[in-house]
Amino acid sequence: MVTTRGFVAALALAALFGATGLDAQEPVDASVDRSTVRINESFTLVLRAEGSVRGEQPDAAQLLENFDVLNVTSSRRIGIVNARATEVNEWQYQLMPKSAGDFTIPSLRIGDRQSNTVRVRVLPPDASGEVAADIFMELTAEPDVVYAQSQVLFTLKLYVGVSTGRSTLTTPETAGVEAIVEKLGEDSTYQTTRAGRNFIVRERRYAVFPQQPGTLTIGPVTFEAMVIPDRGFSRVQRFRSDVVELEVEPAVAPPAGLEGAAWLPAKNVTLREEWSDDGDLAVGIPRTRTIVVEGLGLLETQLPDVVLATQSGVRQYADRPELTREVTAEGLLSRRSMSFAVIAQAPGQHTLAGVRVPWWSVVDERWEVAELPPRTLTVAPS
Numbered sequence: 001m002v003t004t005r006g007f008v009a010a011l012a013l014a015a016l017f018g019a020t021g022l023d024a025q026e027p028v029d030a031s032v033d034r035s036t037v038r039i040n041e042s043f044t045l046v047l048r049a050e051g052s053v054r055g056e057q058p059d060a061a062q063l064l065e066n067f068d069v070l071n072v073t074s075s076r077r078i079g080i081v082n083a084r085a086t087e088v089n090e091w092q093y094q095l096m097p098k099s100a101g102d103f104t105i106p107s108l109r110i111g112d113r114q115s116n117t118v119r120v121r122v123l124p125p126d127a128s129g130e131v132a133a134d135i136f137m138e139l140t141a142e143p144d145v146v147y148a149q150s151q152v153l154f155t156l157k158l159y160v161g162v163s164t165g166r167s168t169l170t171t172p173e174t175a176g177v178e179a180i181v182e183k184l185g186e187d188s189t190y191q192t193t194r195a196g197r198n199f200i201v202r203e204r205r206y207a208v209f210p211q212q213p214g215t216l217t218i219g220p221v222t223f224e225a226m227v228i229p230d231r232g233f234s235r236v237q238r239f240r241s242d243v244v245e246l247e248v249e250p251a252v253a254p255p256a257g258l259e260g261a262a263w264l265p266a267k268n269v270t271l272r273e274e275w276s277d278d279g280d281l282a283v284g285i286p287r288t289r290t291i292v293v294e295g296l297g298l299l300e301t302q303l304p305d306v307v308l309a310t311q312s313g314v315r316q317y318a319d320r321p322e323l324t325r326e327v328t329a330e331g332l333l334s335r336r337s338m339s340f341a342v343i344a345q346a347p348g349q350h351t352l353a354g355v356r357v358p359w360w361s362v363v364d365e366r367w368e369v370a371e372l373p374p375r376t377l378t379v380a381p382s
Contacts, residue, residue: 028115150265165226219243262359300334
């Protein structure tokens with residue numbers, strides 16, 4: 001929370017740097033920590049407002065139609081960015097669904113500002129049988145068909161039905177074929193019930209990339225904690241999960257017309273380009289062309305380099321590529337950005353050749369091609 005003294009100091013510092021006031025108001029961003037939950041599981045709705053909303057609180061009455069509000073927290077931060085005072089207000093609502101179904105969290109009002117809507121799917125309660133332990137783990141892996149070097153989404157759910165103290169949770173072991181294991185974001189925590197008992201669930205996700213065909217075993221995972229029973233003495237206990245065993249398929253040879261294509265198994269691959277200026281080129285004056293390869297379900301190191309064809313009239317000089325990634329609900333979304341200095345050698349019209357990146361769709365189980373079409377440039381004399 002920000003004190004009044006801190007707020008005044010921030011405004012004074014903004015004035016010192018020549019700021020004219022707080023940032024202009026923007027729409028309120030609404031998001032949820034999980035878009036699919038069970039009817040007996042809680043989830044968190046986050047409202048984030050940039051700019052001043054002093055004295056205003058979200059009108060959350062519409063939430064009560066489909067959800068119980070278990071808890072509400074709020075925070076306010078003020079800082080200086082580019083010599084301007086910035087204010088960010090955030091509200092977190094812990095919600096429990098009242099029924100199963102597909103719901104839209106409506107646009108909520110904060111003063112004269114509105115949030116976006118958010119879709120949430122609520123599933124029926126888990127139909128599994130009696131719970132055998134106070135603490136247990138469940139492992140899942142998808143998709144069902146796994147290829148060498150493709151992404152496996154591995155999810156660990158740790159159910160805790162008793163009080164615990166300090167604890168550790170290990171990274172899943174792998175055995176069989178070699179595999180790369182990448183943790184996906186931060187753990188999510190929510191409540192659920194099993195066989196009439198309440199549990200706190202800690203959910204952790206990994207992207208696992210088996211490197212060769214064969215059998216891959218994921219797990220076990222070990223959880224160690226100081227267990228604090230209702231009666232008796234606290235004690236350290238260790239719990240080990242089961243394992244998930246997968247058969248990894250080999251790479252699929254490319255069809256005729258794509259001979260020599262590199263193996264690139266992904267959920268989606270796209271190509272796009274950006275130019276530093278939309279105007280015509282002039283002879284001898286460089287322009288920057290950036291080509292971005294984006295792959296869903298790939299490590300950034302798997303994305304191929306783009307080699308441009310040599311052609312008369314225009315030269316293109318490559319810079320060092322930039323590799324980035326982000327975590328999404330479908331796993332890793334990776335990007336390879338390659339910048340080229342484009343220098344025209346002669347006036348007139350010159351057509352740059354198109355760019356093609358073949359890839360294997362793990363969703364449709366077939367070869368696809370991401371493409372940039374040829375681009376015609378008009379070059380003016382220097």
